[in-house]
Amino acid sequence: MGTPVIRCDGVTKRFGATEALRGVDLVVDEGEVFGYLGPNGAGKTTTLRIIMGLTRAGDGRAELFGLDAWAHRDELHRRVGYVSGDVALYPRLSGRDHIDYVGHLHGVGRPPEAAALAERLDLDLDKQARQLSRGNRQKLALLLALMTRPELLVLDEPSSGLDPLVQREFHVLLAEHVTRGGTVLLSSHVLSEVQRVATRIGVLSAGRVVAVEQLDALRAKSLHHVEAQFDGAVQAAPFASVPGVRDVRMEDGVLRCDAPQTSLDPLLKLIARHPVVDLNCTEAELEETFLAYYSTPGGPGAA
Numbered sequence: 001m002g003t004p005v006i007r008c009d010g011v012t013k014r015f016g017a018t019e020a021l022r023g024v025d026l027v028v029d030e031g032e033v034f035g036y037l038g039p040n041g042a043g044k045t046t047t048l049r050i051i052m053g054l055t056r057a058g059d060g061r062a063e064l065f066g067l068d069a070w071a072h073r074d075e076l077h078r079r080v081g082y083v084s085g086d087v088a089l090y091p092r093l094s095g096r097d098h099i100d101y102v103g104h105l106h107g108v109g110r111p112p113e114a115a116a117l118a119e120r121l122d123l124d125l126d127k128q129a130r131q132l133s134r135g136n137r138q139k140l141a142l143l144l145a146l147m148t149r150p151e152l153l154v155l156d157e158p159s160s161g162l163d164p165l166v167q168r169e170f171h172v173l174l175a176e177h178v179t180r181g182g183t184v185l186l187s188s189h190v191l192s193e194v195q196r197v198a199t200r201i202g203v204l205s206a207g208r209v210v211a212v213e214q215l216d217a218l219r220a221k222s223l224h225h226v227e228a229q230f231d232g233a234v235q236a237a238p239f240a241s242v243p244g245v246r247d248v249r250m251e252d253g254v255l256r257c258d259a260p261q262t263s264l265d266p267l268l269k270l271i272a273r274h275p276v277v278d279l280n281c282t283e284a285e286l287e288e289t290f291l292a293y294y295s296t297p298g299g300p301g302a303a
């Protein structure tokens with residue numbers, strides 16, 4: 001594997017008494033869509049700002065394409081499209097003015113892609129930024145980040161405020177970016193968004209990356225709600241001893257429990273030893289899986 005597109009080694013950041021980042025280690029390789037997940041205040045925006053050279057790391061080092069994110073920030077900005085969490089636009093400039101201005105900064109004039117992107121995102125380029133709704137401001141920011149075809153997209157909660165149709169188009173645009181050889185780092189506190197587009201996920205909690213997983217591996221851990229109704233009384237204890245099975249409850253001959261995908265087979269075989277009159281198994285939202293594994297003191301792998 002060549003030089004990673006993004007590399008953070010032991011990155012720390014302190015704001016007064018607040019330790020926003022406590023040693024973030026992160027590697028994102030070319031062609032990845034890396035989902036950077038964490039609850040509010042975990043430090044996602046701070047990490048992205050350090051990667052973009054907008055904030056200087058305390059200790060540790062952040063690199064893009066093998067170059068120091070802070071020392072080489074001007075040169076790196078030409079290679080990266082960035083959408084910040086709170087989109088900053090010039091209130092009196094229209095969408096078209098923004099395109100010309102950003103295109104000029106990149107030395108490319110008005111990129112031919114801009115008009116097509118506006119159409120795909122259903123964005124009126126004649127309106128001044130101050131006349132745009134929050135969702136339309138977000139669309140303009142995405143357009144500006146995408147139109148120069150950067151090698152890397154760094155997106156801070158990019159689809160907040162976008163309606164479902166535009167979100168879908170945005171996901172298609174990300175897929176096209178990756179097909180062209182691009183890379184994406186996308187932060188979110190909503191797992192459902194990230195799971196649609198990311199290939200790998202890093203979970204940030206209180207300023208530390210507590211887990212990095214392939215999306216498939218996270219799916220394998222995904223919790224299932226299992227409910228089995230028996231014909232008669234059955235003891236609960238044996239079900240609780242199946243590795244990974246949690247929250248076992250037995251009431252009026254109905255077993256209810258949660259199980260990761262990998263525990264389903266032994267659990268169902270145990271259930272089948274008794275006369276079953278009804279069975280229900282539904283996959284929990286990944287959000288719930290995420291909370292079950294990563295927000296408990298046991299931390300990752302606590303299953």
Ligand SMILES: Nc1ncnc2c1ncn2[C@@H]1O[C@H](COP(=O)(O)OP(=O)(O)OP(=O)(O)O)[C@@H](O)[C@H]1O
Nearest residue numbers: 015018020038039040041042043044045046047189
């Ligand atoms: N400029 C600043 N001055 C003081 N504290 C800050 C500053 N920027 C961030 N923080 C603090 O650092 C911590 C991490 O904030 P950050 O914005 O990086 O989190 P986040 O994961 O992006 O959260 P959210 O999902 O709510 O945007 C928080 O406790 C926040 O209050």
